[in-house]
């Protein structure tokens with residue numbers, strides 16, 4: 001199905017307001033040719049209604065397809081055409097933990113994603129009230145989730161605001177979407 005777009009397609013998923021759109025803009029800036037050393041003030045974002053495509057130039061072209069948090073019910077219609085998933089969680093929003101956890105469990109159990117590598121991002125770690133990786137992992141029972149999952153799962157902490165962890169995200173995409181050789 002992905003034949004229409006060369007390169008690889010990575011779905012960018014997560015509840016509304018977790019920072020998917022800002023992350024997409026930051027990643028594009030980081031791998032743009034002027035090789036932004038300074039990210040500067042974060043550009044404004046609007047809640048994404050529908051889907052939003054961002055092309056990244058890595059070793060090959062990688063398309064990030066964000067599906068707005070409010071589009072949750074139709075996420076599965078895009079599962080067939082992706083080779084990786086970025087799942088974003090707001091580490092500074094304790095009230096969203098249970099709904100994010102349900103979303104994560106349902107995507108991990110989707111048949112079409114059974115072998116698709118997943119990168120989980122605990123985002124917004126620049127905020128003073130963010131929950132540490134240890135806290136987040138225990139709130140999500142991440143150990144159980146990872147051991148029951150059929151797909152490879154990687155976990156990172158990020159700030160789309162100040163750029164923390166974003167180079168590691170690019171590195172993961174590059175390694176994950178490498179052509180089999």
Ligand SMILES: Nc1nc2c(ncn2[C@@H]2O[C@H](COP(=O)(O)OP(=O)(O)OP(=O)(O)O)[C@@H](O)[C@H]2O)c(=O)[nH]1
Nearest residue numbers: 016017018019020021022045048069124159160161
């Ligand atoms: N402090 C901080 N704010 C962030 C970070 N990432 C995103 N934001 C802010 O959070 C708000 C929502 O970000 P978006 O990127 O629009 O969220 P989204 O996940 O795309 O939301 P939907 O499109 O509605 O699903 C914006 O005001 C962003 O500037 C971060 O790492 N730290």
Ligand SMILES: [Mg+2]
Nearest residue numbers: 020021047048
């Ligand atoms: Mg958005």
